[in-house]
Amino acid sequence: MTGLHNSVLQEPREPSIASIDLDIEAPSAAANAVAVEIGLNAAIVSMIADEPQILTVCPAGPRTVKQAPALPFGLFTPLKHRTLEIGLRDWVKGQTGLDLGYVEQLYTFGDRGRHARLGGDSLHVVSIGYLALTRTEDTPLAAGVGWSDWYEHFPWEDWRDGKPPILSQEIEPRLTEWASRPEPPGTPRRPLARMDRLRMSFGLSVPWDDERVLERYEVLYEAGLVAEAARDGRSAAQDWAALPALGRPMMFDHRRILATAMSRLRGKLKYRPLIFELMPETFTLFDLQRVVEAILGSYLHKQNFRRLVENAGLVEPAGGVAARTGGRPARVYRFRRNVLLERPAPGFRVKVHNVARPA
Template identity: 65%
Template sequence: MGEARRKAANLAAEMETTDPKIELGLNAAIVTVREQQPYILVVRPGATGSGAFDALPYGTFSPRAHRTLEIGLREWVKRQTGLELGYVEQLYTFGDRGRHSEPGGAHTLSVGYLALTRGGGEELSGSLWSPWYAYFPWEDWRSGKPEILTREIEPRLKEWAGRTPPPDEPARPLRRAERLRIGFGLDGAWDEEKVLERYELLYEAGLVTEASRDGRPAAEQWSNLPELGRPMEFDHRRILATALGRLRGKLKYRPVVFELLPPEFTLYDLQQTVEAISGTLLHKQNFRRLVEKGGLVEATGNVSTETGGRPARLYRFRREVVLERPAPGLRVKAGRG
């Protein structure tokens, strides 16, 4: 036993001298919806001391100062933005080498979180609310297929798919062309939840600024490349893509959308909030039947006169539905209303 412990100690000491230190980072994708648009809270460029790109609120986890990861996240967000978080859920841990660590520094494992909040119109210290689709303009289909897909993204991705992969490219069960067809719906089947898959394909093909900044060889093969969405610091756009995909999926089986609405709202407000997050238009009458049949809301007896037409009935979330059904969400389908 003594010899085994000695060998383990020697191995640990050897690894400590050859491997970089590991740092645990906490990142928050904080979402709100106002005026029919989804926004995220970003730290102003330069406020993190790391460059000229937008960044998600983030900081490092301190085991002595923070009892849990979530407590650490809430404290960092409060310190950087002044915002008190409400709904929070953990997304994923991101640890790819080269997408966050700085030369000579610690390697960072980033724990991403999704947070939802109402309002979003207030001024916050050191941060601002930025349109979500500025970072992913190809994800907003409410006015039809985004032109950036047809004009810029699809032709370049098809060209990339037709190239011979480099010898060191990892073997995958699907070829590049097949992954494009699935991720970007080139056969007509667009899946709004595959946000991360689409961003990862753009990164792998070297088409986003982050790939060039991270020194990915694929980025060197392009010239006169336009900026495809607003870039972010480190791997924050990857974390944000994960958050968008998670939120779009959760709309279908959890009543998370009500975290983004005031206590009383019209059915039109509810529909527009779902459309803003999903990036698709919904058929008005079908949506209302789905909401009422699902028992998600109940009338308050009040009306709103802010619609510009006839007074609209006000509703609230019916909390009892979470005890009545295992997955009380909005399984909506895109359509023209």
């Protein structure tokens, strides 16, 4: 028996979630019903000013401290909606005013954290996370709905200006300390020790992997270094108020869902032409590069990016040039849809740079 369970093998393209769940204590036994409510949650991504944004709502309710934003969410009502995805689209439309285009399911989470329930009751909710991609449209958003830069929630994921200082200054020292402490008694057997997980996910033993967003969030959660962990009753020993917040927290397990969405998007970019769901009809190659870079959180080599895109057959000239600020006008391209029929796995098989912009 090799003993390789769960989270070790999951990343980067198929994230593990269960690892956190296993540490939460059982709910106080009460009623006997097996019925469960299904929460649908959407991480809706759009590009605004070359930065990836996600749609957030501020649900009404008792405003304890400063309210953390939430993803658009709602309950699945099977009698009203034939399928989960139709229900999701309907909820999002009603809650935000937005019509979703591309939608894909991410993961189904079994527990949202005991202390974070909507009404404080003990009703069980299973939440299904979705990723949606949309172009920023002129659709007016409902009140309380807005866009939120995803790197505000994950500042350690943006390497476009070199390694984020928060990693060396805040995260690495405290995670190293956490990893050097022994596991508390009663912890389920893990396939990897704390230190190994830290080294893998934060690029200490392997190069930093842009796709391991979820793994990193889970480590931070377990170490009690994100606000959600304290809120969920983990890391009671931590003097939470004394610590600087690592990224902006969100309601429920929504930051975990966002981490899942970022992992999926970053991973899938490399073998599916998802990116064009975020692009306007026509664009220049450098427009495209900036969007890819913003999603991946790192800079790419310009000349090689051009060639990659061109001889992967991903785009075709749309005719005409774009007059841009400074510099020679660029040719305008559009997505070449036929690539789907011609190539087995069309995408941006790029090498990331993880240093400040290369020459």
